[in-house]
Amino acid sequence: MTDTSRGLWEREAESAAVAEAVEDVTQGGGGLLLVEGPAGIGKTRLLAQARAAGAEAGTQVLAARGTVLEREFAFGVVRQLFEPLLAHADPAGREALWQGPAAQARRVFATTNPAAGPAGDFAVLHGLYWLTSNTSQGHPLVLLLDDLQWCDIPSLRYLAYLLPRIEDQSILVAAALRTGEEATDERLLPQITTDPAARILRPHPLSAHATTQLLERELPGSVDPRFAAACHQATGGNPLLLRELARTLTAEGTTASAGNAALVRGLGSRAVRRLVAVRMARLPEGALALARAAAVLGDHADLTTTAPLADQDATTALEGAVALQRLQILRTEQHDHGGLRLAFIHPLVQAAVHDSIDHADLATIHHRAARLLADAGADPEQVAAHLLHTPPSGNREVVTALRTAAAAAAARGAPEGAYTYLRRALAEPPSNDQHLSVLTEAGQAAVLVDLPAAADHLQQAMDMTIDPVQRADIAATLGTTYMYMSEADRGFTVLSEAQGQLAAAQEGRRRHLQAGALAAAIWLVPGRTDIFAALPALRRLPRHDSLGGRLLDCAIASREMIGLCDPAAVSRARAALADGSLTEQANGDAALMCGWNALWYADDEQVVMDSLNAAIKQAHHHGSLSALAQAHMHRGFLWLWRGQLSEAEQDAREALHLAELAGLTMSQYYTIPLLAQILLEKGRLEQAEQTLSMADIASAPVSHIYMNLDALSQVQNRSGDHQGALKTALQAQQVCQVYDIRNPAVVGWRTEAALALHALDRTGEARQIAADELEPARRWGAPRALGRALRINGLLTGGNAGLTLLQEAVSVLKHSPARLEHAKALTDLGAVLRRTTLTGPDAREPLRRALDLATRCGATPLAETARTELAAAGGRPRHTALTGPGALTPSERRVAELAATGATNRQIAQTLFVTPKTVEVHLSAAYRKLGIATRTQLTTALTTSQ
Structure with a gap:
């Protein structure tokens, strides 16, 4: 039955879905409810139903709406959601909301001076997630978001980060998306709206029958069927257009007779604007000016700001607001602090009023609005939102205001907004003494938004200064930017020239630039023999304990590893990463990642694991x-x-x-x-193939694809496409030659090529390729790469010589962290022993160890192979330790250890940077494996021997 009490006509299915979603959130199930359709179809009314249902069910309901004016305002929608909650909470309640990592999001809600310096965009997102989670404690939470298409980019990113984490929390996001509009961000929006758990509602136009019912309710007197048919045809059954038509007819005193049917025919796509214009024509001049001022200021404009913008005193403005409300153009709302706010009844109505303003006057009104807001102490970004709509005039104050807004956006972790304001500041343009700073700031902001624009701004800044230190600091970013744009020569030139201009006292900066150039030559830009030619001299440099010195050591170590197979890389990288300061100062720097690579490819995992854990912790904060x-x-x-x-x-x-x-x-x-590769080892071949299809290898830059080719050849070999695997492995070889990648620990193309050739009965060629991998693997000495090379050579060589190589592989891997490769070596050794001995007893022990290790790893296909071989050898699998402390995964153990100290699930989640649901899953698994039922038993169970 249609719920006409809320103006919902023919929305039974949608209403039921809304009620079900609200019911689910009260039972602990979260997710996204998306209402999608054209303007006026009834999306907002369905959200209103969700609000009412949520309030009735005892949930907390927070609401926000995207607007055209504030789509550049960083976290504008997020602030609409949470600011009323924070304002009304008592001090204790407010501090509870900011508990734990949520405190990182405080800067989002600061109205002036959010914080010194830019924020990490992820740290802010993570803080907002925990603010949302904290808000949902005690009461289920419903977040209502209207006009999602106009949501600002940082708020969209918050939603995209939030949604995958709330499926099992009491948080419902109910959003309305207008179709047919250009969205603020066409990349982020699909990530939100295509969430696998989303429930999508698409309301249909009203039928002719429902149209007649609506008109009978809205219009005085009877409605002639021919008049109703004309209205249905003119509006396409759009509820908003029908209501606007009814309001206009009522205001004009027009009856719904057959004779008036012709009046509504041919309204067309601009129906709302025409209908609003008719009603506005009846307004006194003061009310019209107030409506236009409110349309410029945007949704929920304060009457104390709107009145002076309309050149009116408070009394006149209030009278105009009453007239506008009577004609249902806008409505008044009580402000939290006692004043009145003006809100249009629908964005289309606001747009119609805004479009009625003469274009020549519009810029002037926006400029006055900016000044009024600035004088009132408004947020710098609210002021800047209006300055974006004014023409450049060389005004120094405008540049200062835009830079202030950019700093606020950057401090909130919103580089897009910062760059938008700085780009407009450059157009003003800045005065001579401001220009270099604005160019540099714009370039730094644009690096995360628009690389060509960043390069242009930074190059101009370089050209404006002769100061060597300034040039070096700019060059550090500009050089890398050019390289990511595939303009490598320009990038290396920038870095080289800036190095040469630095004085001896700036050795740390010089090495930072050298590190950037070397890291780019290693991983990004092929064929730079000139950069590699300088490597011997760089290796002889004395250690320099600075940020630049350590980064250069990381880059040198990576090159020593990848091109020289020199174990000296390990000690060099260890020293650079030793005390953790590099991770803290340069998290995300390409040279830091070079240090990680040098160690992880050496299986020297403890230092790099500590560094990676520290990097993840630092990024969260x-x-x-x-x-x-x-x-x-x-x-x-x-x-x-x-x-x-x-x-x-x-x-x-x-x-x-x-x-x-x-x-x-x-x-x-x-x-x-x-x-x-992970999915392949877990036995999910089809998913592995689907995952690789996400990367368009054919059109990818060459620097991106050697790992994809390596993984693809593994998948092809496993699926039986040995011809394809061989072709792909040889493609990987070509890319490795371009980048001078000689270390088999980096790319195992020879392994896959050899296995493919052997399967194609080309064993002689297979043996030669496998043998070629053994020498550099021995030189490098890392257990994983050497063990793999020994294993493949042992399988292909055969006989006693092959058996010896397999035994050596097992020995090399036995005490290494490369457990997966160790399980493979044990399996292959056991299989060979089974086939070459009469009784098979010698095969049983390595196969039992292989089965146990593969099972612990979760490598299902490998475990099945080991089990089959063991059965063929006459052995029975002994019990694999799937219970007891030894059966816990690292994540389960860490959760259990923290729980044993008395930490709550939420505290554990905050410590380990996971969701409370993830903690619950790990803890349940730990209880099961340990054979316990309560937290009090954890300490004893964790120390019990298997």
């Missing part, structure tokens, strides 16, 4: 999406090679999600093959 995505991706590889496949998959998926949020294409290209 102060860092960026980019830095965190890189750290999770690197740690995912370590977990993979350790054989901790569950932890590896968790890190890989988190890295991929973060890279998608930030639009980091390169990070995605590196993370996709990581996830594919």
